[in-house]
Amino acid sequence: MSRLPQSRSKVQKLEPDDVVALVSPASWSDESWLAESIATIESWGFRARVGRHATDRLGYLAGGDRERAADLNAAIRDPEVRAILCLRGGCGSLRLLADVDTDALRADPKPLIGFSDITALHQVWRRAGVPSVHGAVAGTRMDTVRQLLVGERGEPVRSDRGQFGADLTTTGTAFGPLYGGNLDMLARSVGVVDNDLEGHVLLLETHREVGLGMVDRALTQLLLSGxxxxxxxxxVGTLEGFEEYQDREWTVLDVLRDRLGSLGVPVLAGLPLGHLENPVSVPLGVECELDADAGALAVAPLTA
Structure with missing residues (x-):
């Protein structure tokens, strides 16, 4: 870890009684999940402030685009809010990319917490130069979020050799800022945001929806776009739903080896990140050390 630089983050660590905003920029959550999230945030010594439209419903969305963007921007502009928790992913974050008040975010940097569909918004935070958190306040490892918010350096995230996909691991080490998230969301943002990841360590997680073709198309789009x-x-985090799936004798591991192999860089897989019952949360936009030989991903603290 001697080569791992300190975080370049400008976000402040949270203190007791600081405010965490709870918003729904994508799909809606049921009332029990909202209540559980509030209870968790308050148990950490913070104040939970629920967005005005956080419980709205419009089909699979948590209300209209204007209302969801308004909640997100209200949290960004509120000087009392020191972190923003997305209650869930689902669908809808991509619709908000042009509406986020990035000027206000740069003026008062604060981390966004979420994963899956929230990957679209993580790209706005990256463009603004503000670190964020890939993860969720859920499961037995939810305390990793609290640790990040109060400025603690978490333990390195270790590869689980029993997790599906761990066999993708190669050898070597890499140093650089960590960025990425859901594979499909990263690919769908090509041409929408600047997603050139030169000098970064790429984080990928995915889940099965329409078969191996989705993974192939998404990776190919990212590769061809440069x-x-x-x-x-x-x-590489979780590959949910692909465990028993094959298409003409190929598995998702064959697709990933075929596409990622052209990069010629170290790959560390089997990480407990993404669509898991008990996911680990990690900062995005801060320096990391990926050590494929040791099976560990060490990430610098989220806060300055």
């Missing part, structure tokens, strides 16, 4: 041309390493 977004992955100069990445330094790849950290």
């Amino acid at each position: 977004a992955l041309a100069r990445v330094l390493g790849v950290a």
Whole structure:
């Protein structure tokens, strides 16, 4: 870890009684999940402030685009809010990319917490130069979020050799800022945001929806766009739903080896990140050390 630089983050660590905003920029959550999230935030010594439209419903969305963007921007502009928790992913974050008040975010940096569909918004935070958190306040490892918010350096995230996909791990080490998230969301943002990841360690997680073709198309789109041309390493999280799936004798591991192999960089897989019952949360936009030989991903603190 001697080569791992300190975080370049400008976000402040949270203190007792600080405010965490709870918003729904994508799909809606039921009332029990909202209540549980509030209870968790308050048990950590923070104040939970629920967005005005956080419980709205419009089909699978948590209300209209204007209302969801308004809640997000209200949290960004509120000087009392020191972190923003997305209650769930689902669908809808991509619709808000042009509406986020990035000027206000740069003026008062605060981390966003979420994963899956929230990957679209993580790209706005990256563009603004503000670190964020890939993860969720859920499961037995939810305290990793609290640790990040109060400025603690978490333990390195270790590869689980029993997790499906761990066999993708190669050898070597890589150093650079960690960035990424859900594979499909990263690919769908090509041409929408600047997603050139030169000098970064790429984080990827995915889940099965329409088969191996989705994974192939998404990776190919990122490769052809040049977004992955100069990445330094790849950290692979969960590959949910692909465990028993094959298509003409190929598995998702064959697709990933075929596509990622062209990068010629270290790959560390089997990480407990993404669509898991008990996911680990990690900062995005801060320095990391990926050590495929040791099976560990060490990430600098989220806060300055």
